[in-house]
Every structure is written in C-alpha cells, then in structure tokens.
Amino acid sequence: MTSDLRQQPDRGLLIVLSGPSGVGKGTVCKALREVDYNLVYSVSATTRAPRAGEIDGVNYFFKTKEQFIEMIEQNQLLEWAEYVGNYYGTPRSFVEETLAAGQDVILEIEVQGALKVRQKFAEAVFIFLMPPSLVELQNRIQTRGTDSAESIVRRMSTAIEELRMIEQYDYCVVNDQVEAACARIQAILVAEHCRRERVLPKIHNWMEEVH
C-alpha cells in the first residue's frame, strides 16, 4: 500500500530499523521486502559466518576480517561496529545513490550501528523494534537455537542494555505480530512523506507562481 500513498518524493527516506538482539529485525525486514517492492533493502557487510539458508549479497555481504578492514580504511562504510565478536557495516555508496534517485531505503542494523548513522543522517527516520515484553524477548533468544547457553545469557544482558537506547529513536514499533509490525513501519513511511518539512518546497513554488 505504501507506494500508492507516497507524495511524490524528490528524495527518498532513509529508514533505520534497529532494536535489541533477538527481537526479530531480520524476520520483519524479510516480510517487508515481500509486501513493499518500492522499499529498497540495504544489504550489510559482515564478518560473521552465514547461518543456514543465508545467501551472500542477499542477506549480507559476507566478508573476511581482512576484506572488512580494507572497506573501513577506504571509507566505503556508512557505519560499522563490532558486535559479539564480529564486524557489521553498511556500504555507503549504495544508500546515497538510492536516496538521490527518490527511493526509500531501509537499513536493518544493530543498535550500535544505528547510533552512528544518527550522527551522519540527521534526517533519517529511526525505528526501534520492541518485543511485546521482556519475557517474550528471552523466549525468542532461547528458541532461536543458534546460540550456546553462555551466549544466551550474554545476549539477554546486551538486549536489556540496548532497550535503554530507545530514547535515541523516533519511533518504537512493537513486534507482537510480524504483519502488524510491517504495517506499522509502512504507516510510518507514509506519515513521514507527509511531514510538513518535506512538502513545504512544493508550496513555496506555488506561491512564487501566484505572486
């Protein structure tokens, strides 16, 4: 629905979707891609090993540590961070070119990376994906089944610290159901395209034509 309702953007919006470990960022982003063909998904680079079913260039650009450090040194990353022993980063040129072409871009990144993007893109829209409750978050981390017991304890502790970062975000979307979370994110996109500061240049043009 989003694409029909967008009000002729000259420049796309950068949406940063983040939230605590285990909240379901990847699942929500995947579902969004399936319903909203006009939303361009920024693929991150990472040094972590692919999980079952993940495809290089689709889910992530999988890099060696040496390759990743070279990207940092050549300033090819919009942000990067180390998280639970691995590097994650956002290739810069892809995001900037897509926005300039008038298309919206969504970044799904960890909380550390989101805060760095905030410093470089003041006009980006920051969405924090929230669990319905802390108990539900713990269940999700435990049942993902890809982490050791020690890793689960560490992830839960990290997640609680990450929840405190919510004050840095514009919106908090509860991930109670994936479809509902997607619809809320699409509503935020439509609403942001209606914000006064994005429409004002058009009105100023009209006024110059009248007088």
Add this chain to the structure above:
Amino acid sequence: MTSDLRQQPDRGLLIVLSGPSGVGKGTVCKALREVDYNLVYSVSATTRAPRAGEIDGVNYFFKTKEQFIEMIEQNQLLEWAEYVGNYYGTPRSFVEETLAAGQDVILEIEVQGALKVRQKFAEAVFIFLMPPSLVELQNRIQTRGTDSAESIVRRMSTAIEELRMIEQYDYCVVNDQVEAACARIQAILVAEHCRRERVLPKIHNWMEEVH
C-alpha cells in the same frame, strides 16, 4: 486498519484536520468516519445556516448567534472563530473526556481555529489538507455551487492566505483522491501512536521490574 495497529494508548490522540477553504475537509472527514469506527469525530458548533442534507448534531451543532455567544462566555468552547461572517467553535468537554477515555478524536476546523487549538494542545497532531494544485483548488471552490461570484473571489483569496499557514502544521496531506487522503491520515495516526515519547513509559516500567 488503524484500530488493529494502535499500540495500546492510555490516552487518545487529538488530530486537528484543517486546510484552505474548498480543499475538501468535510468530504475527507465524512469518508474517514465511514472506514474508521474508532476515530471519534468532534462535532463543531456554528452559527452558519445548514446546507442541503446537513443534520444538527451530526454535521454541526447549529446555533443562533445569541446561543453561541453564551457558550463563549461560559467557556464551553475549546476554540472559536468568525469566518466569512459566521461563528465556528469546538465544544471543549466532549474532546477532553474522549481523549481521557483513550479514544482518538479528530477535529475538522478552519485554519483560524486550528491555530488557537495549537496554543492549548501542544501534543495534538496538526494535519493540513492540501489541494493537488492551486488551479484544482479554484475549480473546487467554483463548482461547489453554494457561493456567489463575489464570495468565490473572496474565498480564493482567503485560501491562498491560508496556504501560508502550512508552516504551523505537523503534516501536509494532499487530497488528490479522498480514499488516498483518508489512508494517509490513518497512517499518520498509526505512526503517531508509535512515536517514542508515547511508548517510553511502558519501557520505563519494564526496567523497574528488572532492577
């Protein structure tokens, strides 16, 4: 769709829908009422004569000038304004009670009235309904067929002045098609319920439970 996606509001949102004369505020509000049963429509009081089909207590509370002045004196109006020779105003108690009960309220009012509400309700969401173009606005004013030629010229002049007020609003919704305008307003409602400052108290409660 809006009602399903709202994130458990403790207090409703006040949405103020305004815009230049002839832009279609009444038509959009009527269409919204038909698709969104959870959005409570604030009925204005006015001294202007009913148009064909308008019903007292549904479209407006139709008042004599004497009755209206009594409401002003007894502080029963949230805002009031004189516009093209008639008084318009918003009964205060209905809006405040509905918000306190957790329901969203929409006010459809003239630009003058909207600016007065802005002073009293800093947390309200202000939406400016825009014509697709100035030419289209003139067509709409002319074809409504309820005004004299002199009145049309005056309305067009007023409408252009009112367009300048757009800088006082949070959102600008283009009324290119009524259904699209309604969907944008519903998206703004969903998005506003996701704003960080409205969700933050819940997170603070979680943190108190953990530590």
